[in-house]
Structures are given as structure tokens and as C-alpha cells.
Amino acid sequence: MGRVLRLVRIYLFFVSCFFIAVAIFLLLQLQSNRSVHMSSCATDCPANVAVIRASDEKHDADRRVAETAYDLLENMDVEGKDLLYVSTRNITRLKSICTALTDCSGFNSNGWLKTHTRTNIIPSNVNLYIKQHTTKHDIKHPVVSNNPNHHEFGGRFGLFASEYFHMMDNMKIYSYDVRIGAEMPDVHDYKYGVDQLFISLLKKSKFNTQDPVEATFYFMPTRCFAYRRSHKDRAVGGHIAAATVRDIVNWVKVSFPYWNASRGSDHVYICSHDMGGECSQLADHNLYKNAIGLFNTADYSEPWFVPHKDISLPHHPSHGENSLPVLGRLAREGAMERTNLAFFAGNLKRGRVRNTIYSLYAQDSYFHLVHGYLPDEAYYKFLSTSKFCLIVRGFRAWSPRLLDAIWFGCVPVIVADWYALPLQGLIDWRDIAVFVPEAQVSKLKTTLTSLSPHKLHQMQDEIRKVSKHLTWNDPPQPFDAFHSVLFQLWTRRHITRTI
Known part of the structure; x- marks a missing residue:
């Protein structure tokens, strides 16, 4: 008899558990317009990070998304600082979830929600979305990660990123x-x-x-x-x-x-x-x-x-489709061989130093000096196949050729004394350009040929990084001109x- 009673108790226990589970399930189903459901974390996730699956249903957070603006940083991410993982790549849904969560300061396009978006910013193959309305977890003066990859910003921008975000706010x-x-x-x-x-x-x-x-x-x-x-x-x-x-x-x-x-x-x-x-x-x-x-x-x-x-x-x-920045980037990616040492096209009789350069190097096979107008296609080809592009003072110190050279990956040679170059202080121009005093143009060829292939490659790589800081966009992009x-x-x- 005692054995039968124990079996009855066990049976009733399991039946009770079953009905409790059903009740919990029904309660969860009755929650209106739920957009996310908790599930177990994948094996490669940190132990303290939950995995959220986004529902296809519309919910009230859509309204809050429209009221909360996000700043976009392309090809950037936050190292660590993970809040939750959301298994969706739908940016609208990610915005709605982040907006609904007080502790969320932003997210990346892979679905990781972040507790902080003003620290440890590094280059990445994803995009970073930063909630404009800061939360209690945001810090007033953000800092960039000590990871050396932050120098992908180009120039000294990685050092100033903290103050940059302070400006943005x-x-x-x-x-x-x-x-x-x-x-x-x-x-x-x-x-x-x-x-x-x-x-x-x-x-x-x-x-x-x-x-x-x-x-x-x-x-x-x-x-x-x-x-x-x-x-x-x-x-x-x-x-x-x-x-x-x-x-x-x-x-x-x-x-x-x-x-x-x-x-x-x-x-x-x-x-x-x-x-x-x-x-x-x-x-x-x-x-x-x-x-x-x-x-x-x-x-x-x-x-x-x-x-x-x-x-x-x-x-x-210049900006937008088929602009010089775009054509220059495509030319750099095409990796055309740079067989010419130095190139210049324009009025070689203008100003106090161009005529001297013309008289010294017009017949030199290392130099391609074009006096006058050059058709666009030929101009772009010379920019793409020359190691150095001469930026020579005319009536004024500045020249639009400077950014033409930057966009096409041609190392600028500045022959313009006392020229205050764009974004000085943010960009260290000695990392991306060669400087030749106007009085020393007779040493121009020696200066250029003495530069090692390794140094030239370093300068070209840095030019690639800083070019975005010198380029205008409409609408503007983070860290652009x-x-x-x-x-x-x-x-x-x-x-x-x-x-």
C-alpha cells in the first residue's frame, strides 16, 4: 500500500509540473507585441551574454526609434563593452531594441548591443551605430582604445577621437x-x-x-x-x-x-x-x-x-559618384604599377619657381612635366602611375593638385614655402609628403630618388588612411573633411x- 501511495505522489508531482509549465507558457504567449525572446547563448559567446532573437512583429518601440537618432560610424566598432547579442542584421530592429533598453548605448551591424560607445573604438569590417541620447553609462569625454589598430583613423585622429566625440555631442x-x-x-x-x-x-x-x-x-x-x-x-x-x-x-x-x-x-x-x-x-x-x-x-x-x-x-x-575621390580610390585598388618618378601638369610659367623646375627637368626622363592642359583620362593615368606628384607654388602657395594626388595615392612633393597645409595638427604631413624648399629645387631629383621603397610604401599606406579626412561628402560622414x-x-x- 505504501508503494502505491509513493507512485501516486510521483505521478501527481509530474502532473503538477506539467500544468505549471503550461501555465507559464500561456502567460508568455499572452504578453502583447513581444519583440525579443531570450534563448541560450551560442558556444562561442561570452558566458555572461544572452542571445536575443528578434521577432518579425511590429511593436511599440518603432515609435521610439523615430524619436531616437543614431550616429553612424562606418567601418568602426567598439572593442568589448557587449550588452547583448541580437540574431538579426536588420538595422531598424536593432535600433528598436537598443532604444528600448536603457543600458544600450549603441550597436554594431553584426547585432552586438553595446553598453558604451565612446570608448575602445577600433577599425572593423562592421558599422557602429551610436545612440545620440546618452545614458548613465556614457562618459562625457570618450577615449580611443590603446589597440594600435586605432591608427587606421589616419594622422593623429586616433589621439583626438575623445575630444572629437565631445564636439559631436x-x-x-x-x-x-x-x-x-x-x-x-x-x-x-x-x-x-x-x-x-x-x-x-x-x-x-x-x-x-x-x-x-x-x-x-x-x-x-x-x-x-x-x-x-x-x-x-x-x-x-x-x-x-x-x-x-x-x-x-x-x-x-x-x-x-x-x-x-x-x-x-x-x-x-x-x-x-x-x-x-x-x-x-x-x-x-x-x-x-x-x-x-x-x-x-x-x-x-x-x-x-x-x-x-x-x-x-x-x-x-569634389565628392559623390564619379568624383575624383571615388576615381582615385578605384585606381588605388587597381594597383597600377607606378613607373613614373614625378609628374606635374599645368602652367609651368606661372609663379616664382615653376619655370626653374621646367628648365631643370623638362628633358629628364624621370620627370613627366606637362605645360598646359591635360585631358582628364590622361591626367588620371599619370596620377595613378607616378610615385610622386609635384605641388608647386603658382601665384599662391596652395593648389588643387594636392588633393588630386592624395586621392590617387601619389605622394605629394610640396615645393611651396610657408604653405599652411590643410588640417595641420590633425595630419602630420611629413608622414605623407616630401618637402623641398623653393631654393633647393636643383636637388629635387636627388631627394626623390634617395627615398627607399619601404619609406615610399609607408607614405602611400598613410595616404590611404588620411584621404577620408580630406574628402568632403554630402551628407557628411564621420571624420571627413x-x-x-x-x-x-x-x-x-x-x-x-x-x-
Whole structure:
């Protein structure tokens, strides 16, 4: 009898377990619009990481996704800092899950949700999505991993990435709605088009603010090139440009209190034409002395460029499909043999040093010097098959050939004394360019032939890394020319205002 009772108890125990399991199952099924279900972790996952499977059903987090913005870092990831793994590659679903989780600061395109997205950032074959609304786990000043691979940023960007993200979270720029000079139409030009592009990108960017009180900087959208080209005569056009800039500054001073609060020290203007800072010659002297200029013409020897405050622009606006950056990247990937030592195409009679180079090397088989215009196809071929590209001072120190060379992987040879190169400080140009003083062009061939194949390869590899920092995009991409210029501006933000 006792044996029968024990069997009955065992039977009832299992029956109870069965009904409890059924009840739990039904309760789980009744939870409305569940989007993720916990399952056991795969064998290659960390023990403390759960695996989540994303459901195909719509849920309330879709609404929150629309309200939460994410920054995209292409070919970047966070080393470690894993919160959960989600077995989906659907970015919309990953956003909805991350948005719903307080502890999620972002995710990568492989499905790993991250607790932190401001630390240990490294190059990767995945993309990183960073939640703009920071959580309690985000730190104010992020740092980059000590992993040496972070140098894939190019130049010194890996060292400054912490402050870069601080800028991304905090920088605000108020753009004055300038009507003065609006009747002068934009002029599209591959050399002087950066001012129009920058104005457009800033207006559409997250940095643009309608509240001048919260602004880090105040931007005067001067369209210097359009003003200059409003008249065919160079001198007359230059005077029109300077007068228009003067009128804009006067309007800002009279209409707003912000100029006088800092004597223009937190104000920014742009001129991508050759005249550069010379466009300020008729304006309030504080424009030249205090305001930050964004210029193509960045020459230490010229009085209108002040290197400690003004910024040398990545001066070539080419971007988009079939642009020079794209064609150059495709040419680099094609790995054409670089059989030519040095190449230059352009006016070899212009300026104080080009004619000397022409007379010394025009008949030298190591040099391909083309005086005058070269068709695009031939120009691209020489860029792709030359080891060095000569960047020689003409009327001004700067030249659009510099970025042509960078994009095609041709090592620039700078023959332009006192040229403040773009993004100096962020890019160490001695890692990617050869410098030959104007007075020593007779040693140009010796200098180039003495460079070892190993050193040349190192420079070409670094050029590949930094090229993205010198390239404009629409819309802008992380660490590109737009963000790099803004970052240099950000480092000049410590201004005391008196209202």
C-alpha cells in the first residue's frame, strides 16, 4: 500500500509540473507585441551574454526609434563593452531594441548591443551605430582604445577621437541669415567651391542651431567666390567681394549683440577664393584680427592669414559618384604599377619657381612635366602611375593638385614655402609628403630618388588612411573633411564673452 501511495505522489508531482509549465507558457504567449525572446547563448559567446532573437512583429518601440537618432560610424566598432547579442542584421530592429533598453548605448551591424560607445573604438569590417541620447553609462569625454589598430583613423585622429566625440555631442553653430549679396549667384567651380558646399552642409547638419544663446560659434556665410566672380575684372571683383564682406559684418554688428560680446573672436567666416583673408580688408579690423577665417589661401608669408586662429581648408570640393575621390580610390585598388618618378601638369610659367623646375627637368626622363592642359583620362593615368606628384607654388602657395594626388595615392612633393597645409595638427604631413624648399629645387631629383621603397610604401599606406579626412561628402560622414574642419574650429572655442 505504501508503494502505491509513493507512485501516486510521483505521478501527481509530474502532473503538477506539467500544468505549471503550461501555465507559464500561456502567460508568455499572452504578453502583447513581444519583440525579443531570450534563448541560450551560442558556444562561442561570452558566458555572461544572452542571445536575443528578434521577432518579425511590429511593436511599440518603432515609435521610439523615430524619436531616437543614431550616429553612424562606418567601418568602426567598439572593442568589448557587449550588452547583448541580437540574431538579426536588420538595422531598424536593432535600433528598436537598443532604444528600448536603457543600458544600450549603441550597436554594431553584426547585432552586438553595446553598453558604451565612446570608448575602445577600433577599425572593423562592421558599422557602429551610436545612440545620440546618452545614458548613465556614457562618459562625457570618450577615449580611443590603446589597440594600435586605432591608427587606421589616419594622422593623429586616433589621439583626438575623445575630444572629437565631445564636439559631436556639444558643438552648436548659429548661422546668420544673410541677405546682403544674395543677388550674386553661386558659381560652381572645382577649385573654389568649398565655401558654397560648407555653407550648405552646415545648414543641414546637427550642429546648426536656431538659438543664438546656446551657440559655440557664430557663422557669417560669406560667399566670397560668388562676390569675386560677379565682375570679370579681377581687381573690380575683388573690391566687390571685400565691400560685400564689410557690409555683412556691419549688419551683424548693428543687428545682433554677439559680435560686440567678443569683438568677433567667436565668429567664423569663409573665403575659398585665392584672395582668402584679403576679403576682410575693408571690414572692421577685428574681422581680420579676431574672427576665424576658413581659407584655401593659407600662407604664413601673407599678412591676411593668421595661423594661430585661421583654418586651412581641404580645398577641393569634389565628392559623390564619379568624383575624383571615388576615381582615385578605384585606381588605388587597381594597383597600377607606378613607373613614373614625378609628374606635374599645368602652367609651368606661372609663379616664382615653376619655370626653374621646367628648365631643370623638362628633358629628364624621370620627370613627366606637362605645360598646359591635360585631358582628364590622361591626367588620371599619370596620377595613378607616378610615385610622386609635384605641388608647386603658382601665384599662391596652395593648389588643387594636392588633393588630386592624395586621392590617387601619389605622394605629394610640396615645393611651396610657408604653405599652411590643410588640417595641420590633425595630419602630420611629413608622414605623407616630401618637402623641398623653393631654393633647393636643383636637388629635387636627388631627394626623390634617395627615398627607399619601404619609406615610399609607408607614405602611400598613410595616404590611404588620411584621404577620408580630406574628402568632403554630402551628407557628411564621420571624420571627413566637414567634420575635420569643425573639429579644428572646436579647438578654438575658449572665448570669454562680455554681454
